[in-house]
Amino acid sequence: MAGQAQPGTLPQEFRVSSSDALSETAAQAPSDQDPRTSLVRIRGLNKHFGGVQVLHDVDLDVHSGEVVAVIGPSGSGKSTLCRCINRLETITSGSIEVGGVPLPAEGRELSRLRAEAGMVFQSFNLFSHMTVLQNLVLAPVQVRGLSRAEAQKRGRRLLARVGLADKADAHPAQLSGGQQQRVAIARALAMEPSVLLCDEPTSALDPEMIQEVLDVLAELAAEGMTMIVVTHEMGFARKVADRVVFMDGGRILTSAPPTEFFADPGHARAADFLSKVLQH
Amino acid sequence: MGLIVDHIGVFGSGLRVSAEISACTFVLAALLGAALAVCQISPVLPLRVFSRLYVGGVRSIPLLVLLTLFVFGLPEIGVVYSLQWTAVTAMGLYWAAFFCEVLRAGVRAVPRGQIEAARALGLGFGQTLRLVVLPQAARSIIQPAASLLIAVTLNSSLAAAVGVTQELTGQTELLDQQYAQPLLTFGAAALAYVTVALWVGWLAGALDRKLAVSR
Numbered sequence A: 001m002a003g004q005a006q007p008g009t010l011p012q013e014f015r016v017s018s019s020d021a022l023s024e025t026a027a028q029a030p031s032d033q034d035p036r037t038s039l040v041r042i043r044g045l046n047k048h049f050g051g052v053q054v055l056h057d058v059d060l061d062v063h064s065g066e067v068v069a070v071i072g073p074s075g076s077g078k079s080t081l082c083r084c085i086n087r088l089e090t091i092t093s094g095s096i097e098v099g100g101v102p103l104p105a106e107g108r109e110l111s112r113l114r115a116e117a118g119m120v121f122q123s124f125n126l127f128s129h130m131t132v133l134q135n136l137v138l139a140p141v142q143v144r145g146l147s148r149a150e151a152q153k154r155g156r157r158l159l160a161r162v163g164l165a166d167k168a169d170a171h172p173a174q175l176s177g178g179q180q181q182r183v184a185i186a187r188a189l190a191m192e193p194s195v196l197l198c199d200e201p202t203s204a205l206d207p208e209m210i211q212e213v214l215d216v217l218a219e220l221a222a223e224g225m226t227m228i229v230v231t232h233e234m235g236f237a238r239k240v241a242d243r244v245v246f247m248d249g250g251r252i253l254t255s256a257p258p259t260e261f262f263a264d265p266g267h268a269r270a271a272d273f274l275s276k277v278l279q280h
Numbered sequence B: 001m002g003l004i005v006d007h008i009g010v011f012g013s014g015l016r017v018s019a020e021i022s023a024c025t026f027v028l029a030a031l032l033g034a035a036l037a038v039c040q041i042s043p044v045l046p047l048r049v050f051s052r053l054y055v056g057g058v059r060s061i062p063l064l065v066l067l068t069l070f071v072f073g074l075p076e077i078g079v080v081y082s083l084q085w086t087a088v089t090a091m092g093l094y095w096a097a098f099f100c101e102v103l104r105a106g107v108r109a110v111p112r113g114q115i116e117a118a119r120a121l122g123l124g125f126g127q128t129l130r131l132v133v134l135p136q137a138a139r140s141i142i143q144p145a146a147s148l149l150i151a152v153t154l155n156s157s158l159a160a161a162v163g164v165t166q167e168l169t170g171q172t173e174l175l176d177q178q179y180a181q182p183l184l185t186f187g188a189a190a191l192a193y194v195t196v197a198l199w200v201g202w203l204a205g206a207l208d209r210k211l212a213v214s215r
Helices: A078-085 A108-114 A132-142 A148-161 A177-189 A207-222 A234-240 A258-263 A268-277 B002-006 B008-041 B045-058 B063-076 B083-108 B112-120 B125-162 B168-179 B182-213
Strands: A038-049 A052-063 A067-071 A093-098 A117-120 A195-199 A227-230 A243-248 A251-256
Touching: A038 A078, A052 A078, A052 A251, A067 A078, A067 A234, A078 A093, A078 A195, A078 A227, A108 B112, A117 A177, A117 B112, A132 A148, A132 A177, A132 B125, A148 A177, A177 A195, A177 A207, A207 A227, A207 A234, A227 A234, A234 A258, A243 A258, A243 A268, A251 A258, A251 A268, B002 B008, B002 B182, B008 B045, B008 B083, B008 B125, B008 B168, B008 B182, B045 B083, B063 B083, B063 B125, B083 B125, B112 B125, B125 B168, B125 B182, B168 B182
Parallel strands: A067 A227, A067 A243, A117 A195, A195 A227
Antiparallel strands: A038 A052, A038 A093, A243 A251
């Protein structure tokens, strides 16, 4: 999977916007020439678990339509970063804006904004007491106020899109891991989020099921979905992402287009990580 | 044996009153216990503290002591209603503490990812609880809740000790005082309790199997 690089065919150029103190690519302000505003804008994000600091002063901008792959060793804080964006984790300090609106700490407004950021989990987390279609219908009806008929129509359309139209009435336990994850992606899309957060979406899957999930994500990316994908799949990062963000020790060390990143990681720690994961 | 057959109507009416007391107690305990459980998992600290104190306090008092306190205490503060309903109130408050713990264990058995998925989809605390957590918790609490219902039913006999003579144990005591046949009369009462308990257990098992299929 490390084989072919896809040279400069990426649809857009993206500015590096990591401004970590340790970063050798150094602080660059978000581009002023870029007319698009950041859909997700993170500034000075710090996160502690008890006495342990897991995120250090993280800055990140994700533009509309951009696909950002977040990679790095285990414990580097990439999952935590992903979970902070929709406040599944509380943050210690810093600010997170989605669609230009800062996320409140709790309450009804937070629930509404959370729905703007769809989430795909490593362990799928489909509601086990509901059928596949009920999983897709629940939040659009309860949170968005759609009629049941409307939500079902949308749900069936999305199931068809992930290739599971015939599984609408199945229970999650009757599906394979790959099928469950595709349903989970459809469930997130049913809320019509402005950004999709994927927290290691293929890490709990058998090797032969990884591809079917990555294919769905790649299709979404091609359709212009804004995505932040925490992943260990370097082939996916290389081919689908517009930008690769490398994290280690709770900091963003580099942030670059994949062609650039995989040619020259720009940071010793990143080069070391790549040499290990690309070997096999 | 003729004694039992002759007084089968007495056992019948005693059993009916016992069932009535048990059912009312259980419903009250379930409602109150659910409220206590919601308090314990709510984000509001004073509610959590209140619920902890309630459960810890109430289940540390023997039921007979609590019953006696209510039967003699309520009239002291000017609350007077029938002995049977006083007993139901006391027992409902008592068993609510246990029901709360059963529910809480059921809620904790729901995988964390289910709750995170609900929150990530924008569901609020109440919606998450009602639509995702409780339906899944309900499946794992059927058996412990049935055990609780059996305990409630058997311990409803304590009501006789504070003067609710219409219920099964009370009726049995009256018969025993009249005929001095404790083995026979209480043997028959025991048989009635066993029948009810086994039936509740069987019903819970059937419900559990039915829900397990649709999981």
